[in-house]
Each structure stands twice: as structure tokens, then as C-alpha cells.
Amino acid sequence: MPKKTNVKTPSGPTIFDVARKAHVSKSLVSMVIRGEDGVSPKAREAVMKAIEALDYRPNVIARSLVQRRTRMLGVMVSDLRNPFFGEIVSGIQVKAEELGYRVLFNTGDRVSGLEEAAIESLLELRVDGLILAAPRVDDQIIDRTCRAVPVVVLNRDTSSTGSDSVTNDNIAGASLAVEHCASLGHSRIAHIDGGRGAGADVRREGYLLAMQRLGLARYIATAEGAFTENGGYQAALELLKQSPLPSAIFAANDISAIGALKALEEAGLHTPADVSVVGYDNTSLAALPQISLTSVQQFGADIGRLGVECLIERLEGKRSTPRHEVVAPTLVVRSSTGPPPADDRARP
Numbered sequence: 624m625p626k627k628t629n630v631k632t633p634s635g636p637t638i639f640d641v642a643r644k645a646h647v648s649k650s651l652v653s654m655v656i657r658g659e660d661g662v663s664p665k666a667r668e669a670v671m672k673a674i675e676a677l678d679y680r681p682n683v684i685a686r687s688l689v690q691r692r693t694r695m696l697g698v699m700v701s702d703l704r705n706p707f708f709g710e711i712v713s714g715i716q717v718k719a720e721e722l723g724y725r726v727l728f729n730t731g732d733r734v735s736g737l738e739e740a741a742i743e744s745l746l747e748l749r750v751d752g753l754i755l756a757a758p759r760v761d762d763q764i765i766d767r768t769c770r771a772v773p774v775v776v777l778n779r780d781t782s783s784t785g786s787d788s789v790t791n792d793n794i795a796g797a798s799l800a801v802e803h804c805a806s807l808g809h810s811r812i813a814h815i816d817g818g819r820g821a822g823a824d825v826r827r828e829g830y831l832l833a834m835q836r837l838g839l840a841r842y843i844a845t846a847e848g849a850f851t852e853n854g855g856y857q858a859a860l861e862l863l864k865q866s867p868l869p870s871a872i873f874a875a876n877d878i879s880a881i882g883a884l885k886a887l888e889e890a891g892l893h894t895p896a897d898v899s900v901v902g903y904d905n906t907s908l909a910a911l912p913q914i915s916l917t918s919v920q921q922f923g924a925d926i927g928r929l930g931v932e933c934l935i936e937r938l939e940g941k942r943s944t945p946r947h948e949v950v951a952p953t954l955v956v957r958s959s960t961g962p963p964p965a966d967d968r969a970r971p
Contacts, residue, residue: 626895628676630935634875635678635679635680636677636678636679637679637918638652638653638679640677641670641673641674641677641679643678644673644677645666645669645670645672645673645797646650646669646708647666647669647670649668650771650794651666652670654677655670655671658812658943660776665734666892670937673883675846675922684951687876689838693700693748693749693750693751694723694725694750694751695724695725695727695748695749695750696715696719696724696726696727696751696752696753696931696934697714697717697726697729697742697746697752697753697754698715698726698727698729698745698751698753698754698755698756698900699725699728699729699730699738699741699743699746699753699754699755699756699757699758699955700712700728700729700730700733700756700757701730701738701758701759701821702730702732702757702780702913703732703758704731704740704833705877705878705904705906705919706848706877706904706907706908707904707921707923707924708756708757708799708905708921709876709903710922710924710927711750711756711777711778711923711924711926711927712728712756712927712931713923713924713927714923714924714925714926714927714928714930715927715930715931716930717924717927717928718927718928718929718931718932722870722927722935724751724931724935725807725821727745728733729741729744730747730920731758731759731760732814733759733815733820733850734759735759735760735761735836738755738758738759738760739760739764742755742760744769746768746771746772747802750772751772751773751938752772752773752774752775752932752934752935752937752938753768753772753773753775753923753934754774754775754777754930755768755774755775755776755777755779755825756777756778756781756818756822756927756930757777757778757821758776758779758821759819759820759821760784762781762783763895765781765783765785765786766783766784766785766786769783769785769786770785772785773787773934773937773938774934775787775788775789775930775933775934776788776789777789777790777916777926777927777930778790778791778821778921778926779821779822779836780811780822780825781853784945784956784962785945786934786945787930787945787946788940788945788946788947788948788949789926789936789946789947789948789949790822790926790947790948790949790950791822791921791922791926791949791950791952792949792951792952793825793826793828793829794825794828794829794832794918795824795829796826796829796903796921796952797814797825797829797830797832797833797873797903797919797950798829798832798833798836799919799953799954800830800833800903800919800954801830801833801837801839801872801873802833803901803917803954803956803960804871804873804899804901804960805837805839807871807960807961807962807963808962809871809963810839810842810870810872810963810964811844811867811868811869811870811871811897811918811963812839812842812869812870812872812873813835813844813845813846813862813865813869813870813871813872813873813900814827814844814845814846814872814873814874814875814878815845815846815848815854815855815858815859815862815873815874815875815879815883816830816845816846816847816848816858817848817849817850817854817876817879818847818849818850818854818877819849819850820850820875820876823850823865823875826875827845827875827964830873831843832843837880844865844869846858846859846861846862848875848879849878849879850875850878850879851878851879851882852878852879852881852885853882853883854879854882855874855878855879855880855881855882856882856883856885856886857872857882858879858882859872859882859883859885859886859887859934860886860889863886863887863890866937868892868897868898868903869898870896870897870898870899870964870966871899871900871960871963871964872898872900872901873901873903874900874901874902874903875903876902876903876904877903877904877905877906877908877909877916877918878904878906878908879902880901880903880904880909880914880916880918880959881898881908881914883900884916884959885912887900894959895932895958895959895960895962895970896961896964897963899959899960899961899963900916900917900918900959901916901917901918901922901959901960902907902916902918902919902959903918903919904918904919904921904923905916905918905919905920905921905955908943909955909957910957914959915957915958915959916957916959917954917955917956917957917958917959917960918954918955918957919952919953919954919955920952920954920955921950921952922950922952925950929950931949932942933946933948938952
């Protein structure tokens with residue numbers, strides 16, 4: 624039988640190794656790593672050279688146990704497949720880095736139970752605070768999380784009393800879409816909603832209010848969809864069963880609008896000659912020449928940056944009461960919208 628040997632696992636350099644190489648104390652090395660004042664330029668340079676020579680990386684977890692802070696923010700993103708969330712993530716990353724924080728991202732893939740597990744995993748990693756981007760979890764879960772760390776909810780209205788929030792003005796955004804179609808002469812303006820997605824109910828409400836305000840209540844038509852291409856496709860198929868057909872469709876986001884465009888094309892209809900289509904989010908997909916989708920612009924990067932600002936205000940003790948920010952949308956007009964067919968233009 625081969626003789627057992629004890630093999631030591633090689634470990635990286637420690638803070639003590641850095642101190643010895645730089646000929647300074649461990650506490651001074653810690654001060655340099657934290658970026659504190661009170662260190663002479665000569666000593667700081669010696670420590671930085673030692674860190675570089677040894678390829679030393681501070682043990683974040685060990686340091687967090689001492690400081691009770693990790694300077695890490697957790698971000699749970701509802702749907703990584705939607706390019707709009709890429710804009711939010713970009714804004715979060717830039718602002719967090721600017722303020723000296725790192726970010727851990729994960730997703731629940733638009734499933735409430737998976738989102739709850741994702742939140743728990745971020746808490747287990749000892750993040751200082753959480754940003755929840757368009758979560759589908761119940762408000763009770765958000766309230767419970769607020770008792771552990773500060774929480775900011777993005778792009779969703781919530782009844783949670785403990786969290787901050789940054790949302791797009793969905794009522795105003797839906798109004799922009801409906802008003803644009805009406806200004807082109809459309810009256811039969813239908814809406815594909817976002818199903819149970821975050822913000823879908825408010826965009827649907829905005830559609831209904833705008834149609835009523837413009838005297839078009841008798842033309843209201845909604846189809847249940849989802850914030851997915853298939854959701855938009857299936858909802859558009861339902862709308863195509865109507866007689867007469869809607870002359871314009873306002874979809875709850877760009878992804879579902881693309882699904883609607885596919886359904887219209889398969890039915891032999893042309894956009895915008897037969898049916899105009901408006902999306903929501905103004906993602907990079909909407910700007911593609913092949914799609915050229917008129918879309919409501921919500922400023923994802925700004926929403927992400929504001930979310931980080933709110934969270935760090937709480938973490939640094941600058942505020943204890945909830946802060947709720949609403950970002951105003953705009954409309955970007957492209958070639959997917961135009962006047963209705965000639966026989967519809969005379970309709971009141």
C-alpha cells in the first residue's frame with residue numbers, strides 16, 4: 624500500500640508578507656489598502672510595490688468580518704435576456720465603481736421562487752445592500768429582506784414600507800404611445816400587455832386612461848401577453864381575430880412588440896401600412912434598421928445609477944426614511960408607425 628503523505632495546499636501571500644517586504648507594520652498596510660489618509664508617500668509607495676511584487680489580493684471576506692462591511696452590493700435582475708436590463712446593469716456598475724463599491728449580480732429568470740432563492744444567496748454572501756430589478760417576488764419577501772439589509776426596488780411599484788424605489792413613469796409612457804398613434808389618425812389602438820411582469824399593470828392602466836381621455840374608449844382592446852417575444856406573438860394572434868382589425872398596436876415592451884411584428888408578417892400584413900406598432904423600453908433592438916421600432920424610451924442607465932445612489936445613502940447613514948424616484952420617459956419615433964389605412968382615417 625502506498626505510504627500516505629501530507630501535502631500542504633499552497634496559499635497566496637498574506638498581509639504579513641506584504642508588511643515584511645515593505646518593512647512596515649500590518650496596520651499600515653491595512654491603511655493603504657483601505658485608501659486612508661495619514662500614510663507618508665514613501666511608505667505608501669513601498670506598500671504598493673510590495674503588493675505588486677507579491678501579487679497580493681486582500682481577503683475581502685476576512686476584512687468584512689472585522690469591518691462588518693464588504694462594500695459589495697447585491698443585484699437580483701429579473702430577466703437577463705431582455706436588453707433593457709443590460710442598460711440598468713451598466714448604470715449600476717458605473718455608479719457603484721465610482722463610489723467605491725463592487726457588485727454581485729444574479730437572476731431569478733422571471734420566476735418568483737427562483738428570485739427568492741437568488742435574494743437569499745446574495746444575503747449569504749454578506750452583501751451590504753440589495754438592488755432588486757423588476758422583481759416578481761411578493762411584497763412580503765421584500766419587507767423581510769429589508770429587515771436584513773437596505774433594499775432598493777427598480778421598475779416596479781411596491782407596497783413595501785421599508786424599501787427605496789426608482790421607477791419609470793409607466794402611466795406617462797403609455798400615454799405617449801397612445802397619443803402618438805392618435806395624432807397619426809388611429810382610433811382602433813390595441814394594447815398587448817405584459818401579463819404578470821413588473822410594471823405591466825401600470826402600463827395597461829396608462830393605456831386605458833389615455834384611450835378614455837382621447838374619447839376612444841369604445842375602441843379599447845387588450846390582449847394578455849408577457850414581456851417575451853412569444854408573449855407578444857400569441858397576443859397579436861388573438862388581436863388578429865378581431866374584425867375590424869386594430870390599426871395600431873401598443874406592446875408592453877420591445878421584446879413583445881417584436882413578437883407582434885412576427886405575427887403580423889406571417890398574416891401578410893405590412894407595418895406601418897396596415898398596422899402600426901409601438902414598443903416600450905427603446906432597447907438596442909428597437910434601433911436596428913430591420914426593425915426600426917417606435918418605442919417609449921425609459922432611461923435604464925439612469926434608473927440603475929439612481930438605485931445605487933439611494934442604496935449608498937442608506938448604507939452611509941445619510942438617510943433613514945424611504946426615497947422614491949420616478950424617471951420621466953420620452954418617445955422615440957421610427958418607421959414602425961404611420962397613418963392608418965385610408966378607409967380608417969375618416970373614423971371618429
